[in-house]
Amino acid sequence: MPAISRRAFLSTGLLWPACLPAAILTAQSRIIATATPAWAGGRPRRPRVYTRSDWKADPPRSKAEVLDRAPDRLVVHHTATANTGPTDLEAAFRLSRTIQRYHMKHNGWEDIGEQFTVSRGGYVMEGRNRSLPAVEAGKHVMGAQAADHNNHTLGIETEGTYTAGLPPARQLSALTALLAWLCDVYDLDPHEAVIGHRDLNRTACPGDRLYAYLPQLRDDVARRLGERVPARAEAPPPRLALPAGPYGGTALVGDLPYEHGPAVGPHDLTRRG
Numbered sequence: 001m002p003a004i005s006r007r008a009f010l011s012t013g014l015l016w017p018a019c020l021p022a023a024i025l026t027a028q029s030r031i032i033a034t035a036t037p038a039w040a041g042g043r044p045r046r047p048r049v050y051t052r053s054d055w056k057a058d059p060p061r062s063k064a065e066v067l068d069r070a071p072d073r074l075v076v077h078h079t080a081t082a083n084t085g086p087t088d089l090e091a092a093f094r095l096s097r098t099i100q101r102y103h104m105k106h107n108g109w110e111d112i113g114e115q116f117t118v119s120r121g122g123y124v125m126e127g128r129n130r131s132l133p134a135v136e137a138g139k140h141v142m143g144a145q146a147a148d149h150n151n152h153t154l155g156i157e158t159e160g161t162y163t164a165g166l167p168p169a170r171q172l173s174a175l176t177a178l179l180a181w182l183c184d185v186y187d188l189d190p191h192e193a194v195i196g197h198r199d200l201n202r203t204a205c206p207g208d209r210l211y212a213y214l215p216q217l218r219d220d221v222a223r224r225l226g227e228r229v230p231a232r233a234e235a236p237p238p239r240l241a242l243p244a245g246p247y248g249g250t251a252l253v254g255d256l257p258y259e260h261g262p263a264v265g266p267h268d269l270t271r272r273g
Helices: 006-012 022-035 089-106 131-136 169-186 208-224
Strands: 073-078 116-118 124-126 153-158 194-196
Touching: 073 169, 073 208, 089 116, 089 124, 116 169, 124 169, 131 169, 153 169, 169 208, 194 208
Parallel strands: 073 153, 073 194, 116 153
Antiparallel strands: 116 124
């Protein structure tokens, strides 16, 4: 029997042969009612994403490169910034503008590096230019967020520093909703696709505490996609085990704001950042 995608399985699982006994149909209906999200169509809606126009992004130096394929990994970062300060919408917009300015002026990149940013207030912002239209078309914008892996990964900046504590509940909720939508659009299994920056590069990002939370985050995303997930005991914070690589810096605690590890490497398709 050929393998079918997660989306196809969930979709076709709603259609049962008429010849099945009523008792089996009733039992299967109860399973579906438990497993299927409450929103329309059984699929997660796109969360509210504030566009570059909303947060008044500066023009990029060049148009982002759009690859005619989906990413296979969704990389969770933290911004290595303070866990204090305003959390309103304007603060979220200032965050995106500040990161873009840092990436373009300090790093010399063409634009902001990541594709999406989630503020501590739970607001989701589009990052690199063309990111939102590319996702909606099932394509991938090349960013600058995971060195030597930008051609197949999409990056999400989570505002804050999460070495010892977790993001606020509203930020985790927004991150979960964004990841669920991305997994649905790209037909990804969250248990394989959702990873941390340290899984790819020599860095402590996204912080020990948030990294230890990723198994729970994957489960929460899977539930939003209508999958049945067994109960899981929370894992202790992992010991820092950095993958080998050619990079000198480790960015263990974010010595500088917005610096959380290697973002552009010699094997990326583009060196412009």
